[in-house]
Amino acid sequence: MSSAQNHAEARFREAQDALPVHERVARAAAMFAWARGLISREILSQAGPLPAERLKWETAMRLYGSDPAARKLIQRMLDHASG
Secondary structure (H helix, E strand, O other): OOOOHHHHHHHHHHHHHHHHHHHHHHHHHHHHHHHHHHHHHHHHHHOOOHHHHHHHHHHHHHHOOOOOOHHHEEEEEEEOOOO
16 A cells, blocks of 8 residues: 555544544445445346345345355245245
8 A cells, every 4th residue: 555545544534533423323324325225226237126125135135145144034034025
C-alpha cells in the first residue's frame, strides 16, 4: 500500500471514529441494505421475476448460506416459498 493510500485510510478511520455511535450503526445498516438490494437485483437478473417471499429467502441464502445451520433453515423456508 502506498503512502497516499495509508494516509487516506488513516483519515477515513479517524472520520469514522469521530462519528457518534448511532451514526455508525445507521451507516452500517444502510450499507447492509444496499448490499442486500444488490444481491436481490442480481438474483432477479439471473432467475427472472420471483415472488417477494421467494426472493427474500434466495437473498438470505446468498448472504448466509455458507453457514450449515443457517443454510438448513433457509432451505426449509425456500422449500415452502412459492415460485
